[in-house]
Amino acid sequence: MDFGLLLQLGASLLAILVLAGIAWKLGLGGDTRIRDxxxxxxxxxxxxxxxxxxxxxxxxxxxxxxxxxxxxxxxxxxxxxxxxxxxxxxxxxxxxxxxxxxxxxxxxxxxxxxxxxxxxxxxxxxxxxxxx
Incomplete structure (x- = not known):
């Protein structure tokens, strides 16, 4: 495999993880319900x-x-x-x-x-x- 392709794949994976972390930190998504x-x-x-x-x-x-x-x-x-x-x-x-x-x-x-x-x-x- 080409080093440039591996670098691009790693950067994409890192970007996805960063966005998922931001969404989790902001409380986006999830299963919102009336608790009580x-x-x-x-x-x-x-x-x-x-x-x-x-x-x-x-x-x-x-x-x-x-x-x-x-x-x-x-x-x-x-x-x-x-x-x-x-x-x-x-x-x-x-x-x-x-x-x-x-x-x-x-x-x-x-x-x-x-x-x-x-x-x-x-x-x-x-x-x-x-x-x-």
Whole structure:
């Protein structure tokens, strides 16, 4: 093998390792999930400044959550890549219940529908969302 080709191969490998290290250091990629209620509260406050959740339901997989504040507003969080997107739900939200799964749609078609596995809480949240 030619020395120049080996040098080029080594430099390419080193560049890949450096980029992987930078991505790891910055926390890019990975499996981002809602860890617990406190994490859900932090995400909600980032999305809607001053949103103070008093009732929280987190999807069993940690990909989405529903949060209600003291004013009765409901915020829907869902994972979007390595971040979370949110929408305040209005009376235009669609809600479907399938056993322990709750399917919530917003008036924003770009946000899409979100399916949450809420276990026994699914019926409670479905009933409360229908009253919006």
């Amino acid at each position: 209620e406190e994490h859900a509260r932090e995400l909600a406050d980032e999305a809607e400044s001053g949103f103070s959740a008093v009732d929280i339901a987190i999807d069993r997989a940690g990909y989405a959550a529903l949060l209600r504040d003291t004013d009765g507003r409901v915020l829907l969080l869902r994972r979007h890549g390595s971040h979370f997107a949110s929408r305040l739900l209005t009376g235009h939200a669609s809600v479907r219940l399938d056993r322990h799964l709750l399917v919530v749609g917003t008036s924003d078609k770009r946000f899409g529908e979100v399916t949450l596995d809420l276990g026994n809480k699914a019926q409670y949240w479905a009933a409360s969302l229908r009253r919006l």
